[in-house]
Amino acid sequence: MAVYDLEEQEQISELKAWWAQYGKFVTTLAVAAALASVGWQGFRWYQNKQASEAGALYFVVQQAAERGDAQKAREAAGQIIEKFSGTAYAEMAALLSAGVQFSAGEGKNARAQLEWLVDHGSDPALRDIARLRLASVLLDEGAHADALARLQAEPEAALKGRFADLRGDVLAASGKPAEARSAYQGALDAIAQGGTEGGETLREVVRVKLQALEG
Numbered sequence: 001m002a003v004y005d006l007e008e009q010e011q012i013s014e015l016k017a018w019w020a021q022y023g024k025f026v027t028t029l030a031v032a033a034a035l036a037s038v039g040w041q042g043f044r045w046y047q048n049k050q051a052s053e054a055g056a057l058y059f060v061v062q063q064a065a066e067r068g069d070a071q072k073a074r075e076a077a078g079q080i081i082e083k084f085s086g087t088a089y090a091e092m093a094a095l096l097s098a099g100v101q102f103s104a105g106e107g108k109n110a111r112a113q114l115e116w117l118v119d120h121g122s123d124p125a126l127r128d129i130a131r132l133r134l135a136s137v138l139l140d141e142g143a144h145a146d147a148l149a150r151l152q153a154e155p156e157a158a159l160k161g162r163f164a165d166l167r168g169d170v171l172a173a174s175g176k177p178a179e180a181r182s183a184y185q186g187a188l189d190a191i192a193q194g195g196t197e198g199g200e201t202l203r204e205v206v207r208v209k210l211q212a213l214e215g
Contacts, residue, residue: 070104
């Protein structure tokens with residue numbers, strides 16, 4: 001029993017010595033881990049709260065779009081962009097609201113929301129769609145050089161045909177038929193590679209435009 005007590009005392013002494021040397025470090029790690037856990041939980045709660053509030057506002061944009069209420073859609077989208085710009089709802093709201101603005105003849109408001117999405121969006125596909133629609137708005141306003149500038153960067157593969165088609169429209173409107181024909185042919189080539197949404201319909205539209213220029 002005495003031997004056991006002696007061994008136990010030695011172990012206790014070793015433990016005390018180890019704790020004296022490393023105890024502060026272990027405590028610091030434990031506190032840091034606890035703080036990190038609390039911080040992560042707080043961050044997740046904040047993210048969920050942001051997403052919930054942004055989602056509610058996006059629903060307002062959707063309802064306004066269904067009614068064709070350009071002002072309501074613009075205001076709700078503006079709130080999402082201002083308060084929740086880091087969420088996917090901000091990008092979707094900007095795109096949806098811009099369509100409502102354009103349909104209502106509010107080209108300036110449509111352009112502003114599309115420009116925000118092009119400059120600040122994180123989703124490449126949505127940014128490309130916004131560039132395409134922005135170029136269309138600029139074409140409608142007669143700003144041909146600005147429209148071409150928006151179409152210059154290479155889009156995702158699924159949108160190449162549409163980008164080339166719109167580039168042809170801008171060039172034709174600019175009085176450059178030879179360049180427009182080249183753009184339309186590029187659109188047909190892109191559509192032929194597959195992957196373009198509504199490719200068959202777009203192909204026929206582009207062919208008619210190309211034939212009109214050639215005629």
